[in-house]
Amino acid sequence: MKSHLAIVGAAALALATIGCAARGKPFERADAPPDHATIYVYRPYSYNSSLLHPAVQCGSESVEIRPGAYHAFVVPAGHVTCRVGGETTDEVDIDAELRSYYVQERFAFGLLSGHPQLNPMDTDEAQVEIQSCCVQPR
Amino acid sequence: MAANDTASVRPLPFKGTLISGNPRELPPVVAMSLTNSSPVTFSYREELTHDEHHASTLLSAIENLTFAPYPTGEYVVTAFASLSISSRGQPIGDYTAQTRITRPYGMYSQPTHKELDDEARAAVRGEIDRKLEAESARLAASLGETE
Numbered sequence: 428m429k430s431h432l433a434i435v436g437a438a439a440l441a442l443a444t445i446g447c448a449a450r451g452k453p454f455e456r457a458d459a460p461p462d463h464a465t466i467y468v469y470r471p472y473s474y475n476s477s478l479l480h481p482a483v484q485c486g487s488e489s490v491e492i493r494p495g496a497y498h499a500f501v502v503p504a505g506h507v508t509c510r511v512g513g514e515t516t517d518e519v520d521i522d523a524e525l526r527s528y529y530v531q532e533r534f535a536f537g538l539l540s541g542h543p544q545l546n547p548m549d550t551d552e553a554q555v556e557i558q559s560c561c562v563q564p565r
Numbered sequence: 566m567a568a569n570d571t572a573s574v575r576p577l578p579f580k581g582t583l584i585s586g587n588p589r590e591l592p593p594v595v596a597m598s599l600t601n602s603s604p605v606t607f608s609y610r611e612e613l614t615h616d617e618h619h620a621s622t623l624l625s626a627i628e629n630l631t632f633a634p635y636p637t638g639e640y641v642v643t644a645f646a647s648l649s650i651s652s653r654g655q656p657i658g659d660y661t662a663q664t665r666i667t668r669p670y671g672m673y674s675q676p677t678h679k680e681l682d683d684e685a686r687a688a689v690r691g692e693i694d695r696k697l698e699a700e701s702a703r704l705a706a707s708l709g710e711t712e
Contacts, residue, residue, distance in 0.1 A: 475622050508679070519678040522587065535670060536625045536637055542675045547615045 449496030451561040456527075457499035464504050464523035468530045468545070469497030469557045476534035476541030483532060483545070485509040492532055496563040511543040519545045529553030574694055578705040581605035581650065592690035594697045595648065605708065608649040611689065613682055616641040636669030640676065644685035646693050650704065657707040658700060662692035 459465045466485050472495035480491040485500035486507050492498055500509070504525055510518040514537040521528055529548040534541030548556070576597035583591070583599055586609035591599075595607055619625070619638030643665045650658040666685045668676045697704075 473622075515675045517675070517677050520682060522590070535619060535675065536672050538672050542670070542672070544617070544675070545678060546617050547613075547678065549614070 449493035449561055449563060451496065451564045453561055454497065454557050455562070457501060459501045459525075462504055462525070463501050464507075464521075464525055464528065466500040466502060466507065466509065466521060466523065466528045466530060467497055467553070467557060468492060468500065468509065468532055469553070469560045470494055470532040471556055471559060473533065475536075479513065479534060479541050479543070481511050481513045481543055483509065483511045490563060492563050495560055497557055497560040498563045509545055511545055513543045514538065514540050515542045517543055517545045519547055521547075529557065531556065574698070577697065577701055579603075579605055579708055581607045583607050583609070586610060590686070592646070592648070592693040592697070594694040604653045606651045608651075609646070610648075611644065611646045611686065613685060614643045614645075615678070616643075634671055634673055636671045638671075639667055639669045640678065640681055642666045642678075642681045642685040644689035646689040648693050648697075652708055658697075658704055660693055660696045660700075662689050662696065664688040664692060 457465050457467075468483050468485065470492045477494045480493050482489045482491050483498070486502040488500055490498045490500075502523055504523050507521045507523045508518055509521065509530055510516065511532065519530065527550070529550060531546045531548050531553065533544050533546065535544060536542070574593045574597070577594060580598055580600035580603050582601065582603045582605070583595075584606045586607070588596070588599065590611060591609055595609060599607070617638065617640055625637045643663065645663045646661065648658075648660045649656060664685055666681050666688065668681055670676060
């Protein structure tokens with residue numbers, strides 16, 4: 428009986444930890460047409476709030492990003508607002524020039540569920556962190 | 566924030582043309598002193614840098630179990646601004662300002678980055694405005710000399 432419980436427990440743990448992480452192609456730079464900027468929104472893997480994947484909206488595009496994944500939003504240069512909602516909302520304004528921007532999505536503890544955050548990141552730090560993320564499967 | 570209240574600021578005693586910077590993202594004093602064609606030029610640059618600190622997941626989880634309103638992290642936004650004023654290519658004023666806004670967040674509330682960014686931008690523009698207001702007489706005199 429004890430061994431059955433151990434197997435069920437181990438299987439549940441494996442599903443909970445592995446099953447929540449996104450799987451897909453490794454990071455690759457997005458091709459942006461002229462007059463466009465690229466906003467990479469990435470979510471380093473964390474068990475905390477891994478079952479939450481609220482839609483992140485940048486410009487007119489909206490994508491649910493799973494833990495360990497990223498999405499490249501290719502947007503016309505200019506003023507862009509990225510937004511994510513949940514128990515609380517976070518939004519960040521980007522005056523997008525013709526280059527790449529990096530935003531890290533993470534979750535802080537909330538009252539009933541995690542609070543999503545969109546943290547603008549320094550390019551150097553983000554380019555290292557995003558390497559561990561895969562393309563968000565569509 | 567009184568320094569950023571456009572009703573409380575006055576334009577410079579001269580007009581200038583913006584040659585670098587976003588005309589919708591300027592210190593109020595500069596925005597009020599723009600014209601399409603002038604030998605006086607403004608060049609404005611603004612940069613924001615962001616930082617975020619948070620307690621470890623385990624510590625946050627323990628704190629949340631108490632339902633006490635402890636902050637579990639904080640956002641830090643630093644705004645840097647620089648303004649150069651030239652007349653007929655001759656620099657007559659260079660101003661820089663930096664402000665740092667820190668806001669904690671916890672399980673009951675969390676400010677948005679947009680709110681912090683807006684606050685940091687307003688603060689750094691207010692700082693530039695204050696420097697310009699203190700220098701406006703000297704700038705006007707410099708213009709008299711260069712013309």
